[in-house]
Structures are given as structure tokens and as C-alpha cells.
Amino acid sequence: MVSAEFRRFADDVPLMMWRSDHLGHAIHHNECWLQFTGRPLEEELGAGWRTGLHPDDFERHARIVSAAFTAREPFTVEFRLRRHDGAYRWLLDTARPLTEDGEFRGYLGSCFDITDRKHAEVHIEEALQEKETLLAEVYHRVRNNLQVMVSLIGLYGRAAPEPCRGSFEALGQRVRAIALVQQHLHEAPHIASIDLRDYLHRLASGLGQLRRAGRIGVHLGGTGTSLVEPRTANALGMIVAEIVAECLDATAESVACAIAIDIDAAPGAPVRLSIVSGAGDQAESGRPNIPKLGPRLIAAYAAQAEIAVTGVATAEDPLRLQLPEARVEDPA
Numbered sequence: 555m556v557s558a559e560f561r562r563f564a565d566d567v568p569l570m571m572w573r574s575d576h577l578g579h580a581i582h583h584n585e586c587w588l589q590f591t592g593r594p595l596e597e598e599l600g601a602g603w604r605t606g607l608h609p610d611d612f613e614r615h616a617r618i619v620s621a622a623f624t625a626r627e628p629f630t631v632e633f634r635l636r637r638h639d640g641a642y643r644w645l646l647d648t649a650r651p652l653t654e655d656g657e658f659r660g661y662l663g664s665c666f667d668i669t670d671r672k673h674a675e676v677h678i679e680e681a682l683q684e685k686e687t688l689l690a691e692v693y694h695r696v697r698n699n700l701q702v703m704v705s706l707i708g709l710y711g712r713a714a715p716e717p718c719r720g721s722f723e724a725l726g727q728r729v730r731a732i733a734l735v736q737q738h739l740h741e742a743p744h745i746a747s748i749d750l751r752d753y754l755h756r757l758a759s760g761l762g763q764l765r766r767a768g769r770i771g772v773h774l775g776g777t778g779t780s781l782v783e784p785r786t787a788n789a790l791g792m793i794v795a796e797i798v799a800e801c802l803d804a805t806a807e808s809v810a811c812a813i814a815i816d817i818d819a820a821p822g823a824p825v826r827l828s829i830v831s832g833a834g835d836q837a838e839s840g841r842p843n844i845p846k847l848g849p850r851l852i853a854a855y856a857a858q859a860e861i862a863v864t865g866v867a868t869a870e871d872p873l874r875l876q877l878p879e880a881r882v883e884d885p886a
Contacts, residue, residue, distance in 0.1 A: 592638025778819030
């Protein structure tokens with residue numbers, strides 16, 4: 555039984571409240587609840603109130619509540635309940651077990667109307683789906699255009715005089731690298747905030763298969779990771795791709811290229827990367843007819859994303875990158 559004192563208290567509370575006995579049967583609903591449903595208290599008692607549950611939520615609600623009752627634990631559940639005008643509204647129900655002299659007496663719960671929040675979540679989800687569809691279409695078009703560019707570069711390279719063919723080959727390599735960077739940006743789980751270590755790991759693996767497969771090794775070391783925005787990830791991808799391309803351009807086909815990337819992502823400090831390119835003992839000193847544009851391209855990529863850059867990627871003078879402060883939020 556519910557005391558008169560509890561009834562007075564519950565009826566004065568400006569939110570929907572309910573109470574059950576130790577068997578899970580409703581023994582009270584306050585005035586706010588009754589105003590919401592438009593039904594008399596007598597019809598809501600026991601399991602009567604469940605007639606207002608949305609049919610799609612009936613089994614899920616019963617399963618969650620039953621498990622909580624068995625364990626005598628607090629529970630929270632969202633469900634739709636029919637309002638007095640026939641409209642279903644989303645409620646957030648929070649309940650805790652009641653005990654008296656160590657004996658379980660049932661549950662006390664309160665409900666908040668969260669319909670507006672649920673509708674907003676649906677609209678956000680729909681907007682995200684539309685964005686993903688648009689991004690997929692843009693990526694598809696960019697990929698196709700880059701493939702056409704690679705084909706044209708290859709065609710012109712084969713038709714060009716012998717001294718020019720190395721330059722065409724190097725250009726085609728860089729266009730393929732651009733396509734790979736765009737692919738991994740597109741495949742990121744959260745396009746607005748990209749996990750730096752995961753992204754560079756996937757990109758490094760892909761770059762290793764673009765040219766001279768099996769003779770390119772990109773090692774990712776250091777500690778920690780960070781979330782970066784797309785423009786930063788894009789610039790980093792192009793910088794790493796250029797380091798790989800420069801190593802390949804500077805070495806014979808039989809030489810393995812080794813690239814080492816160390817990430818320093820200490821909490822509260824700017825994210826820094828150190829990159830060292832090892833061309834190998836058999837490096838050719840300046841392959842003919844291939845322009846050495848790496849430093850200029852790296853500086854341009856870094857400037858686009860406000861990345862501070864120093865060094866030349868040698869063991870004596872590593873390429874050091876300091877990323878700008880992230881302006882993204884953790885998706886979790």
C-alpha cells in the first residue's frame with residue numbers, strides 16, 4: 555500500500571512518477587502521470603498502464619524491467635507511451651529499488667519526456683546519412699578522375715622521348731598516391747575526426763603496394779595518438795606519400811626504401827611527428843631527368859594545414875612536423 559504522505563509528495567512533484575510493489579505491479583501513478591495519459595488511476599494500476607505502451611516497445615521494455623527486478627538493480631529504459639490525445643511520446647524512465655528493514659518493497663520511478671531529443675537524433679542521423687552519401691559520390695568522382703589522369707600520364711610517358719619518361723613515371727606515382735590518400739580519408743570511421751595512428755598505419759600499408767611492392771617499408775612508432783581534422787590528415791598523407799616517392803626516385807629498383815615515422819602525442823602538448831627516410835646503401839646520387847621537388851611540395855602541403863615543418867627527413871636531420879591544435883571533438 556502507498557501511504558497518504560507519499561501520495562501527497564508524489565502528486566506535488568512536477569514530473570511523471572510511479573511506484574510498484576515487490577511483484578512489479580503498479581500501485582501508484584501521480585497526478586502528472588494521469589494528466590499525461592488522461593486515464594483514471596484505477597485503470598493504470600497493476601499492469602493496466604502497459605496498455606498505453608507502443609507495440610514496438612512492449613517486449614523490449616518488459617525484458618529490461620524483468621532483468622532489473624530479478625537482480626534488484628536500478629534501471630533506465632526509453633519507451634513510447636500513448637498520451638491523452640492519442641500521440642505516442644518518448645519517455646526516459648529511471649527507477650531504483652526500494653527497501654525497508656532490509657526487505658525489497660518494489661520500485662520507484664520517474665519519467666521525462668524526451669520526444670524532442672529523439673526527433674533531433676533522427677534528423678541528425680538522416681543528415682549524417684545524406685552527408686555520407688554525398689561524400690561517397692564525391693569520392694567516386696574524384697577517384698575516377700584521378701584514374702583518368704594516371705592513364706593519360708602513362709600514355710604521354712610512353713610516347714615521350716626517353717629522357718622524359720622518368721619524370722612522367724614520378725608524376726604518375728604521385729597522382730596514384732593522391733588517390734590513395736583520398737581513399738583512406740574516405741574510409742575513416744569518423745570523417746570529421748580521424749584517428750592519426752590508425753590513419754597513418756593504413757596509409758603506410760597502402761603506399762607500400764603502389765610501386766616496387768615488397769621493397770617499401772614504412773614503420774610507425776612513438777607513443778599515443780590524436781584525433782585530427784580532415785585537412786590535417788590530408789596534408790600529412792600527402793607529406794608521407796612524397797617522402798616515399800622521393801625515396802623511390804632516389805634509389806634503384808632493387809633497393810628497399812625504409813621510412814620511419816614516430817608520433818609524439820603526449821596529453822596536453824602539441825602533436826609532433828618525426829620522419830626519417832633511409833634511401834639505402836645503393837642509392838643513386840640524383841637519378842637523371844627527375845626533378846627534385848620534394849622539399850617544395852612538403853612545404854606547400856604543410857602550409858595548407860598550418861603544420862610547422864623543419865628538417866629534411868635524414869637520420870641527421872629528421873623531418874619534424876608539429877600539428878596545429880585540433881578543432882574536432884571525440885566521436886565517442
